[in-house]
Amino acid sequence: MIPVPISIAGAISSFLLVLFVLELIRKRRLRERYAMLWLASGVALLVLSIWRSGENTIASWFGVQTYPPAVLFAVATLFILLVLLDYSTVISKLADQNVILAQRLALLESELRDERAGES
Amino acid sequence: MADVVAEAREVDPRLARLKRLAIVPALNEEGGVPRVIDEIRAFDPEIEIVVVDDGSRDRTSEVAASCGAHVLRLPFNLGIGGAVQTGFRYAFENGFELAVRVDGDGQHDASQLGLLLEPVLSGEADISVGSRFAGIAGYRSSRGRHIANRIFAGTASLVTRQRVTDPSSGFQALNRRAIALFAADYPHEFPEVEATVMVARHRLRRVEVPVAMRERQAGRSSIGLVRSIYFMTKVLLALFVGLFRRNVVPMEDR
Numbered sequence: 001m002i003p004v005p006i007s008i009a010g011a012i013s014s015f016l017l018v019l020f021v022l023e024l025i026r027k028r029r030l031r032e033r034y035a036m037l038w039l040a041s042g043v044a045l046l047v048l049s050i051w052r053s054g055e056n057t058i059a060s061w062f063g064v065q066t067y068p069p070a071v072l073f074a075v076a077t078l079f080i081l082l083v084l085l086d087y088s089t090v091i092s093k094l095a096d097q098n099v100i101l102a103q104r105l106a107l108l109e110s111e112l113r114d115e116r117a118g119e120s
Numbered sequence: 121m122a123d124v125v126a127e128a129r130e131v132d133p134r135l136a137r138l139k140r141l142a143i144v145p146a147l148n149e150e151g152g153v154p155r156v157i158d159e160i161r162a163f164d165p166e167i168e169i170v171v172v173d174d175g176s177r178d179r180t181s182e183v184a185a186s187c188g189a190h191v192l193r194l195p196f197n198l199g200i201g202g203a204v205q206t207g208f209r210y211a212f213e214n215g216f217e218l219a220v221r222v223d224g225d226g227q228h229d230a231s232q233l234g235l236l237l238e239p240v241l242s243g244e245a246d247i248s249v250g251s252r253f254a255g256i257a258g259y260r261s262s263r264g265r266h267i268a269n270r271i272f273a274g275t276a277s278l279v280t281r282q283r284v285t286d287p288s289s290g291f292q293a294l295n296r297r298a299i300a301l302f303a304a305d306y307p308h309e310f311p312e313v314e315a316t317v318m319v320a321r322h323r324l325r326r327v328e329v330p331v332a333m334r335e336r337q338a339g340r341s342s343i344g345l346v347r348s349i350y351f352m353t354k355v356l357l358a359l360f361v362g363l364f365r366r367n368v369v370p371m372e373d374r
Contacts, residue, residue: 099198099202099205099308102194102195102196102198102202103194103198103202103205103206103209105194105195106172106192106193106194106195106206107192107206107209107210107213109192109193110190110191110192110193110210
């Protein structure tokens with residue numbers, strides 16, 4: 001069975017994570033788009049921490065008999081990977097847009113120069 | 121006066137009819153760019169020349185402008201792919217029917233533009249690529265580069281089912297169709313190899329022309345082993361994934 005202190009610590013910390021993410025959204029320091037995965041991880045960890053028999057069942061599915069709380073770590077790690085991969089896609093998109101902006105700027109600047117040269 | 125007449129007569133009439141552009145990507149080449157511009161003008165005095173300054177820290181832009189080239193100055197370094205694509209976008213948006221790319225580091229010999237342009241002018245190809253390995257011998261390169269090129273050439277030939285001997289050559293001539301494609305989508309860091317595959321997938325006709333290239337005049341780009349391996353992996357990954365990608369729509373068809 002899962003040690004009670006671990007369940008309590010897990011529940012409190014995941015609850016704090018959810019609260020913190022909500023607070024960041026409220027202060028407009030985090031866009032909802034990027035908060036979704038964090039909230040999902042917080043809620044998943046919270047549910048697993050509180051619902052102790054469920055965590056035990058899942059652990060037994062995967063044959064984790066010696067230390068069921070390992071399921072918590074596994075789920076947390078999975079979500080961290082998801083968040084990081086999501087960020088990589090976001091960075092790639094920003095980099096692509098950055099290239100287009102730089103190219104447009106160069107083209108517009110040259111047009112502006114031409115027009116000014118034509119005027120004078 | 122006699123000189124001008126003689127030069128004007130040298131320009132191929134098929135070429136003289138077209139609105140044509142030379143795209144010269146340059147990074148920190150204030151020393152080399154004037155010569156490149158002069159050589160292009162020696163081949164074709166009427167061609168418009170656009171120098172894409174890829175975030176140089178020296179006076180590349182000023183020098184190019186004072187030589188009478190049109191300058192597109194990028195606010196920061198995009199890498200060769202992003203720089204060249206800026207030129208393609210300029211060509212596309214200003215209605216150019218033909219573009220050649222001649223690198224600002226002087227490794228492409230503009231006196232061979234006639235050879236390079238022939239397949240495009242005759243309508244045989246949409247894109248013509250100057251190849252260092254298709255005939256004329258004498259291009260020396262380091263063993264690492266040579267091996268990398270062989271691997272790329274083999275992969276590109278296999279993927280496109282055409283004979284590709286120099287997939288990383290940037291010495292190219294393009295018609296309007298090819299310009300429209302590259303204006304819409306062009307690969308980044310090490311673009312030519314991937315572009316070879318893009319061209320094949322869009323069923324553009326690519327022809328290689330044997331040319332001689334010069335060793336870089338200045339600013340030797342020595343890519344280290346780690347970076348070479350990085351580039352190799354990156355390009356092969358891009359080739360592989362590119363096979364499973366839906367084709368982009370060229371600018372004109374949008």
